[in-house]
Amino acid sequence: MDIKIDNFRNIGISAHIDAGKTTTTERILFYTGVNHKIGEVHDGKATMDWMDQEQERGITITSASTTVFWSGSKKNKNFYKINIIDTPGHVDFTIEVERSMRIIDGVCMLYCSVGGVQPQSETVWKQSVKHGVSKVIFVNKMDRVGSDFYKVYNDLKKKLNANPVPIYIPYFLNNNFYGIIDLINFKLIVWEEKNNGMFFDFIKIPEDYIEISNKWKNNLIESVILDNDVFIDKYLNNKIILNDEILFLLRKNTIENKIQPMLCGSSLKNKGVQCLLDSIVDFLPSPLDIAGTVGYDVFGKKVTIKPLETEKFSALAFKVVNDPFIGQLIFFRVYSGKICSGSFIFNSTKNKKERLGRILRVHANRKEDIACVGAGDIAAAAGLRSFYTGDTLNSVDNFVVLEKIFFPDSVISQSLIVKNKSDEEKIFIILEKLNHEDPSFKFKVDNESNQIIISGMGELHLEVLVEKIRRENNLELIIGKPKVSYRETIKKNINNVEGKYIRQSGGRGQYGHVIINLGVGSKGSGVIFINNIKSGIIPKEYISSIKKSIEDTARSGVLWGYPVLDVVVDLIDGSYHDVDSSENAFKIASSIAFKEAFKRAHPTLLEPVMLVHTEAPNESLGAVISNLSGKRGELINIEDVSNEYKIIKSNIPLSEMFNYSTILRSLTKGRGSYSMSFNFYSEVPQNILKNII
Structure with missing residues (x-):
C-alpha cells in the first residue's frame, strides 16, 4: 500500500504498569484488521506480549513494534500508516521507554480511571517532555468501580503540569459505564456488546447530560482558541466555531505541545478504542510536522535532517534483538532518504561499511520482508554486524551522525556462576549479546573473586535476563544475592x-x-x-x-x-x-x-537512593509507614488514590529495599504494591559504611 509520508504516524503507547497498554494495542490490531481475534493479557495470548516470560508474568518486558493501517472509524479518511511501539510499564525496563521516546513523533498516554496519575505515569510523562513528543491522553478502565475521569483530569494538571483538553467525556447509565460523549460532534456514542464492539451508533445526548456536555464543549473551544486572536474575536462575538476549525486548532496545538486531547473508554469492554485511533491520525504529528532531527557533520557542526526521500539516507538504530532464526535484527527509524535491500550502508558512528541484506516489517514476533524503506518509516534490518543501539545508518555518501540515545547507569548487581565449567566461555558471548540488546545491562569479572558480576536497573530486570539466558541456552546458573552499586567520592x-x-x-x-x-x-x-x-x-x-x-x-x-x-x-x-x-x-x-x-581527601561511599511509591490500603497505612521509616526512609508525602488507597512517596536507600515486595504483601494482606526508580546518590552513614567495608 503506497502511503504518503504526511499520512505516517510513529507513535508509542506508554503508561504505568497495569494501566491497559497491551490490552489497548490488542484492540487496535483487531479494529484495524491485523488480527481477526482479540488476544487477552490475562489469558497469556496477547500478540504484543509474545515472549514466554511476558505471557507467564502478565507484564510487558520489551517494547514490541507493529504496523497498522486506519481509514477512520467511519471509513471516511485516506489510509494512514501507524507504526506502534508498545512499551513496558515497569520501571526496571524504563530503557525500553527511553529509546522508544527517542524515535517516535507522538505518544498515547494511558491512565487507569481509578489509579489516576501513578508513579510510572510521571516517569514516562517526563521522558516524553524531554524528547518533545506530542501526546494524546486515554483514560482507560472506565468500567471499573471507583472510576473517576474528572479526578484523572485534575491529577494531570496538578501532578504533571499538563494541559489536558477533554474531547470525549464518559456517559453512565444506572451507574454503569455505557458510552462516551463526543464533544466536537455533540453526540453520544454507544457500542454494540456483540462483535467485540466493532459497531457503534451516534445518538442524541440525553437531557441529564446536556449541561455537563455544554460545559466541557465550551472548555474545549476556549482551550484551542487560546493565543489565536481571530478565533477569540469570533468566539467573543458569539459566532459559531465550526467543527473543522476545532479539529484544525486541536491538531496545531497538540503538535506544538500546548495541549493534550483527552479521551476515555474501556479497552477491555471494547469501548472508545476506535475514537482513540481517530485521534491518533487527527491530532498527532506526521514526520513532516516535526522540525527536523539534529545531526552532526564530519566537522562536528550541527545540521538538521529533513524528512524527505529525496535527501541522502539517514536512520538511527534504536534497538537490537537476537532472533533465533534470523540472527541479529537492528530496528531503525528512517529520518531521511530511502534504502533498499542489497544496498551498501555506512555506519558513521563506527566508520564502517556493510551490505544491507534484508529489510523487515516487524509485527511483534512475526516478520515480513519488504524491498525498500523511506523517510519517516520504522523497520528492521537483518545481517548487519557492526551496528548497535544508538548507531547512525547512512548511505555511503552521507557522513552525518545523529544524536545518540541516553542510557541510565545500573544500580544493582549480582554474581553469576555457571555450574558447568565447559559453558564458561559460552556465557561471555551470551552476555555480550545481551548488552547489545539492552545497554542498561552490564557485566564484568571481579578481579578479586574472579566471579562474573551482572548489573541492571532492578531485581526484576536481572531476574528476567537470567531466566532468558537459562531458557534460550539451556544453562545451569547460580545467582548470588543482589548487591548495591555504590560510588566512591571525597569530602x-x-x-x-x-x-x-x-x-x-x-x-x-x-x-x-x-x-x-x-x-x-x-x-x-x-x-x-x-x-x-x-x-x-x-x-x-x-x-x-x-x-x-x-x-x-x-x-x-x-x-x-x-x-x-x-x-x-x-x-x-x-x-x-x-x-x-x-x-x-x-x-x-x-x-x-x-x-x-x-x-588523602577523606574518601567515603555514596549509595543510590530510590524514589519509592508505595500504594497501600488505608487499614495498613500505619504499618507500611512504620516499616518504611525503619528503612532509613525519608517520607515526602502521602496522596489519595481513592477512598480506600493511599500512595506514600519516600526516598529510601536501595540497600534497604531488597525483598520489599514480600514484606509489603505481608503488611497489606496482598493488597499493596510499589514501584521505585533511581533518584540520587547520598553519603552512606558511618555506622553503615563500616559494615559495607
Missing part, C-alpha cells in the same frame, strides 16, 4: 599531590611526572578534568593521555572498586623528559597521583 580538597613514574633499564627509559589538585565536585557532576598546564611544562600530546588515565582509574574505583563520582581533578604542574617521556609513562604517573590524592 575534602587536597592540593599539590605528585605522581611520578621513572624507570631506567639500559636503553630508553620511562618518565612521567604530574602534580594535581583534587577537589570536591558538585552533586551529579561525575569526574571533571581541568588542564591548567602552561608554557609547555607538559607537552600537549600527553594531556589527553593524562585525562584518560584519570577517567579510567576513577571508573575502576580507588579503595573499594566502585566508580568515583563528583570530583574535580586540576592538572597544575609536572615535568617531562625529551627522550624517556611517553604516553604510557604519563598514564601511570597520573593514576598514581589520583589514587594518592583520593586516599
Whole structure:
C-alpha cells in the first residue's frame, strides 16, 4: 500500500504498569484488521506480549513494534500508516521507554480511571517532555468501580503540569459505564456488546447530560482558541466555531505541545478504542510536522535532517534483538532518504561499511520482508554486524551522525556462576549479546573473586535476563544475592599531590611526572578534568593521555572498586623528559597521583537512593509507614488514590529495599504494591559504611 509520508504516524503507547497498554494495542490490531481475534493479557495470548516470560508474568518486558493501517472509524479518511511501539510499564525496563521516546513523533498516554496519575505515569510523562513528543491522553478502565475521569483530569494538571483538553467525556447509565460523549460532534456514542464492539451508533445526548456536555464543549473551544486572536474575536462575538476549525486548532496545538486531547473508554469492554485511533491520525504529528532531527557533520557542526526521500539516507538504530532464526535484527527509524535491500550502508558512528541484506516489517514476533524503506518509516534490518543501539545508518555518501540515545547507569548487581565449567566461555558471548540488546545491562569479572558480576536497573530486570539466558541456552546458573552499586567520592580538597613514574633499564627509559589538585565536585557532576598546564611544562600530546588515565582509574574505583563520582581533578604542574617521556609513562604517573590524592581527601561511599511509591490500603497505612521509616526512609508525602488507597512517596536507600515486595504483601494482606526508580546518590552513614567495608 503506497502511503504518503504526511499520512505516517510513529507513535508509542506508554503508561504505568497495569494501566491497559497491551490490552489497548490488542484492540487496535483487531479494529484495524491485523488480527481477526482479540488476544487477552490475562489469558497469556496477547500478540504484543509474545515472549514466554511476558505471557507467564502478565507484564510487558520489551517494547514490541507493529504496523497498522486506519481509514477512520467511519471509513471516511485516506489510509494512514501507524507504526506502534508498545512499551513496558515497569520501571526496571524504563530503557525500553527511553529509546522508544527517542524515535517516535507522538505518544498515547494511558491512565487507569481509578489509579489516576501513578508513579510510572510521571516517569514516562517526563521522558516524553524531554524528547518533545506530542501526546494524546486515554483514560482507560472506565468500567471499573471507583472510576473517576474528572479526578484523572485534575491529577494531570496538578501532578504533571499538563494541559489536558477533554474531547470525549464518559456517559453512565444506572451507574454503569455505557458510552462516551463526543464533544466536537455533540453526540453520544454507544457500542454494540456483540462483535467485540466493532459497531457503534451516534445518538442524541440525553437531557441529564446536556449541561455537563455544554460545559466541557465550551472548555474545549476556549482551550484551542487560546493565543489565536481571530478565533477569540469570533468566539467573543458569539459566532459559531465550526467543527473543522476545532479539529484544525486541536491538531496545531497538540503538535506544538500546548495541549493534550483527552479521551476515555474501556479497552477491555471494547469501548472508545476506535475514537482513540481517530485521534491518533487527527491530532498527532506526521514526520513532516516535526522540525527536523539534529545531526552532526564530519566537522562536528550541527545540521538538521529533513524528512524527505529525496535527501541522502539517514536512520538511527534504536534497538537490537537476537532472533533465533534470523540472527541479529537492528530496528531503525528512517529520518531521511530511502534504502533498499542489497544496498551498501555506512555506519558513521563506527566508520564502517556493510551490505544491507534484508529489510523487515516487524509485527511483534512475526516478520515480513519488504524491498525498500523511506523517510519517516520504522523497520528492521537483518545481517548487519557492526551496528548497535544508538548507531547512525547512512548511505555511503552521507557522513552525518545523529544524536545518540541516553542510557541510565545500573544500580544493582549480582554474581553469576555457571555450574558447568565447559559453558564458561559460552556465557561471555551470551552476555555480550545481551548488552547489545539492552545497554542498561552490564557485566564484568571481579578481579578479586574472579566471579562474573551482572548489573541492571532492578531485581526484576536481572531476574528476567537470567531466566532468558537459562531458557534460550539451556544453562545451569547460580545467582548470588543482589548487591548495591555504590560510588566512591571525597569530602575534602587536597592540593599539590605528585605522581611520578621513572624507570631506567639500559636503553630508553620511562618518565612521567604530574602534580594535581583534587577537589570536591558538585552533586551529579561525575569526574571533571581541568588542564591548567602552561608554557609547555607538559607537552600537549600527553594531556589527553593524562585525562584518560584519570577517567579510567576513577571508573575502576580507588579503595573499594566502585566508580568515583563528583570530583574535580586540576592538572597544575609536572615535568617531562625529551627522550624517556611517553604516553604510557604519563598514564601511570597520573593514576598514581589520583589514587594518592583520593586516599588523602577523606574518601567515603555514596549509595543510590530510590524514589519509592508505595500504594497501600488505608487499614495498613500505619504499618507500611512504620516499616518504611525503619528503612532509613525519608517520607515526602502521602496522596489519595481513592477512598480506600493511599500512595506514600519516600526516598529510601536501595540497600534497604531488597525483598520489599514480600514484606509489603505481608503488611497489606496482598493488597499493596510499589514501584521505585533511581533518584540520587547520598553519603552512606558511618555506622553503615563500616559494615559495607
